[in-house]
Amino acid sequence: MNWKAMISGTVEWIDYRLPIFTFMNHELTEYPTPRNLSYWWNFGSLAGIALVIMIATGIMLAMQYTPHVDHAFDSVERIMRDVNSGWLLRYLHSNGGSFFFIVVYIHILRGLYYGSYKKPREILWILGVVILILMMATAFMGYVLPWGQMSFWAATVITNLFSAVPIIGEAIVTWLWGGFSVDNPTLNRFFALHYLLPFVLVGVIFVHLWALHRFGSNNPLGIDAKGPQDKIPFHPYYTIKDSFGLAVFLVVYLGFVFFAPNYMGHPDNYIPANPLSTPPHIVPEWYFLPYYAILRAIDFNFLWIVPAKLGGVILMFGSIMILFLLPWLDRSPVRSARFRPIYKWFFWLFFLDCLILGWIGANSPDGNFHGIPFLLIGQLATLYYFGHFLVVIPAISLLERPKPLPTSISQPVLQGGGATAGAGAKPMEKA
Amino acid sequence: MKTLAKSAARSATKYALGALCGLMLGTASVQAAEGVKLPEQDWSFDGVLGLFDRAQLQRGLQVYREVCAGCHGLRYIAFRNLADLQYNEDQIKAIASEAIIVDGPDDEGEMFEREGRLPDYFPSPFANDKAAAASNNGAVPPDLSLMAKARFGGADYIHALLTGYEEAPADFEVLEGLSYNAYFPGHQIAMAQPLDDDAVEYADGTEASLDQMARDVAAFLTWTAEPKLEARKTAGIWVILFFLFVTGVTYASKKKIWADLHKDDGSKE
Numbered sequence: 001m002n003w004k005a006m007i008s009g010t011v012e013w014i015d016y017r018l019p020i021f022t023f024m025n026h027e028l029t030e031y032p033t034p035r036n037l038s039y040w041w042n043f044g045s046l047a048g049i050a051l052v053i054m055i056a057t058g059i060m061l062a063m064q065y066t067p068h069v070d071h072a073f074d075s076v077e078r079i080m081r082d083v084n085s086g087w088l089l090r091y092l093h094s095n096g097g098s099f100f101f102i103v104v105y106i107h108i109l110r111g112l113y114y115g116s117y118k119k120p121r122e123i124l125w126i127l128g129v130v131i132l133i134l135m136m137a138t139a140f141m142g143y144v145l146p147w148g149q150m151s152f153w154a155a156t157v158i159t160n161l162f163s164a165v166p167i168i169g170e171a172i173v174t175w176l177w178g179g180f181s182v183d184n185p186t187l188n189r190f191f192a193l194h195y196l197l198p199f200v201l202v203g204v205i206f207v208h209l210w211a212l213h214r215f216g217s218n219n220p221l222g223i224d225a226k227g228p229q230d231k232i233p234f235h236p237y238y239t240i241k242d243s244f245g246l247a248v249f250l251v252v253y254l255g256f257v258f259f260a261p262n263y264m265g266h267p268d269n270y271i272p273a274n275p276l277s278t279p280p281h282i283v284p285e286w287y288f289l290p291y292y293a294i295l296r297a298i299d300f301n302f303l304w305i306v307p308a309k310l311g312g313v314i315l316m317f318g319s320i321m322i323l324f325l326l327p328w329l330d331r332s333p334v335r336s337a338r339f340r341p342i343y344k345w346f347f348w349l350f351f352l353d354c355l356i357l358g359w360i361g362a363n364s365p366d367g368n369f370h371g372i373p374f375l376l377i378g379q380l381a382t383l384y385y386f387g388h389f390l391v392v393i394p395a396i397s398l399l400e401r402p403k404p405l406p407t408s409i410s411q412p413v414l415q416g417g418g419a420t421a422g423a424g425a426k427p428m429e430k431a
Numbered sequence: 432m433k434t435l436a437k438s439a440a441r442s443a444t445k446y447a448l449g450a451l452c453g454l455m456l457g458t459a460s461v462q463a464a465e466g467v468k469l470p471e472q473d474w475s476f477d478g479v480l481g482l483f484d485r486a487q488l489q490r491g492l493q494v495y496r497e498v499c500a501g502c503h504g505l506r507y508i509a510f511r512n513l514a515d516l517q518y519n520e521d522q523i524k525a526i527a528s529e530a531i532i533v534d535g536p537d538d539e540g541e542m543f544e545r546e547g548r549l550p551d552y553f554p555s556p557f558a559n560d561k562a563a564a565a566s567n568n569g570a571v572p573p574d575l576s577l578m579a580k581a582r583f584g585g586a587d588y589i590h591a592l593l594t595g596y597e598e599a600p601a602d603f604e605v606l607e608g609l610s611y612n613a614y615f616p617g618h619q620i621a622m623a624q625p626l627d628d629d630a631v632e633y634a635d636g637t638e639a640s641l642d643q644m645a646r647d648v649a650a651f652l653t654w655t656a657e658p659k660l661e662a663r664k665t666a667g668i669w670v671i672l673f674f675l676f677v678t679g680v681t682y683a684s685k686k687k688i689w690a691d692l693h694k695d696d697g698s699k700e
Binding site: 035077080081087088091232236237240241243244246247248250251254255257258259261262267268270271280 | 507674675689692
């Protein structure tokens with residue numbers, strides 16, 4: 001009997017009963033994808049791979065780690081010193097967290113630039129924001145596990161934020177801690193949740209992909225495909241393009257893992273947690289710095305009703321929540337910033353604003369930059385962050401005159417340029 | 432016409448290499464707390480290919496054992512780990528046997544003291560933090576195992592600190608029992624100057640200047656903090672070369688696979 005026939009017979013037998021091969025073929029091989037995706041579209045699949053790396057290394061680390069305040073730090077050092085390739089697993093995991101965020105932030109910025117959140121992809125976008133929130137919770141709790149000084153004090157600072165909630169705040173904090181301070185019960189539950197949430201992430205990502213495959217990827221022109229000539233099958237075109245992107249990603253990521261594994265960490269986390277000694281500057285991991293700057297920007301009570309601490313907490317969480325509203329704040333029917341001459345500039349201003357917030361978040365608020373207090377810079381940057389979503393984006397979308405859109409994806413490709421193409425194109429895309 | 436893909440790939444690779452090169456060369460200046468610039472030293476373990484200097488690690492161990500160990504522990508280092516420093520088993524056993532280890536309880540339920548053995552860890556000089564504080568004017572001497580990773584500047588900081596004891600500036604008042612140090616955050620350190628010229632007599636005949644000893648012990652503590660540094664770097668070279676190769680292969684494949692598509696539509700992706 002010949003092997004090929006036997007395998008294909010088995011595949012058919014299974015597929016008739018459970019059409020998983022048809023499904024995979026449909027969603028991963030034939031899946032029609034715009035032919036003009038740029039390298040900015042690599043970051044979605046990269047984020048998925050980053051999550052797989054995190055889960056794989058994380059499971060193996062969990063087999064060696066001890067979630068107890070007396071043993072956590074030592075067990076991490078044991079992984080670094082005595083577990084076979086333990087140092088590699090741990091550096092892959094700790095740097096993997098940073099690189100997961102780098103990839104996801106680029107993925108989000110790409111969505112912002114090319115208007116990927118617009119109709120009919122609003123739910124896709126909302127699921128993306130849910131993924132970001134889950135990632136942030138997972139990363140925060142993971143950072144606590146080594147039980148170093150920054151672990152302990154980050155946990156203390158962040159959980160204490162909930163005490164700003166009126167009336168029940170203190171009760172919430174006690175409930176989160178499982179006691180009256182950050183202690184063993186806190187570490188235990190953080191470990192349990194740090195192990196659980198990545199699998200919740202997998203579930204939400206599956207739904208994110210489901211929503212994505214309903215209409216397919218947006219593209220750099222931001223216009224819908226007009227016919228089969230605008231699309232190409234995912235395999236082999238994007239499987240190979242994503243593979244190339246993955247190889248480049250691995251070179252950079254592994255470059256850090258092998259040659260600068262502690263570059264993105266804080267030295268204080270190599271000091272065992274000590275509840276009696278507060279570090280002079282408590283700073284979160286770099287990917288939380290912009291939110292930290294927003295939190296600290298509010299040093300004044302608002303209208304005698306909202307105390308400063310609560311105000312900062314509301315804005316910090318609000319800085320993410322506001323992303324949920326973005327599809328409705330942006331009224332422009334044109335997706336891609338290529339055809340939005342004003343939005344394009346404000347997009348880069350927003351990007352710069354995020355960098356400034358990150359820089360302020362890394363510094364002590366009482367410092368200054370050439371005489372300008374960091375606090376003031378942080379406040380202005382916070383003001384712009386929210387102004388960008390609540391004022392600038394709605395205003396631009398009403399005032400801006402978009403450039404003419406090309407009539408189809410393949411047309412500008414054939415004519416060698418999108419901006420000049422389609423003199424007769426309507427400025428608005430019927431979505 | 433060159434494709435966008437090509438230029439994007441080129442710039443992506445450029446950034447990647449740029450980021451790596453930046454790391455390989457190290458940052459231009461290392462900042463300690465309080466904004467004091469640390470003098471940067473040359474270390475054998477600097478850079479992509481830099482590994483430990485075994486003779487230096489052995490000298491550093493000698494400084495640790497003869498000077499630092501009086502007050503500072505090295506709790507994550509076991510005597511067996513000294514094999515990394517190219518001591519043979521007899522030498523390590525000899526070093527271990529000089530340590531007094533509290534073991535037990537024995538069959539009578541009593542704790543007892545015995546000579547150190549290979550699997551034992553370097554014993555802590557004090558029974559507990561209270562005892563350490565009591566004998567050190569209230570300050571607990573920190574364990575040194577991870578010191579090179581637990582301070583900004585790492586080995587540079589350790590070297591700077593050990594050589595940074597000097598006369599306090601006229602307008603600076605040093606509290607009683609503390610010493611002035613140019614590189615310690617706040618400049619007042621509870622540790623009196625631990626090293627001075629010829630504090631040890633090196634077994635290999637190297638001149639034991641203050642600078643030399645500070646350098647050797649800083650290198651030794653870099654090893655205690657990151658004992659897998661050499662395994663990491665040597666593996667890293669091959670891993671990066673392999674993935675650069677994969678990058679090249681996937682890039683060539685990508686170009687080939689997309690070629691028919693670009694032919695279709697003229698040029699631009």
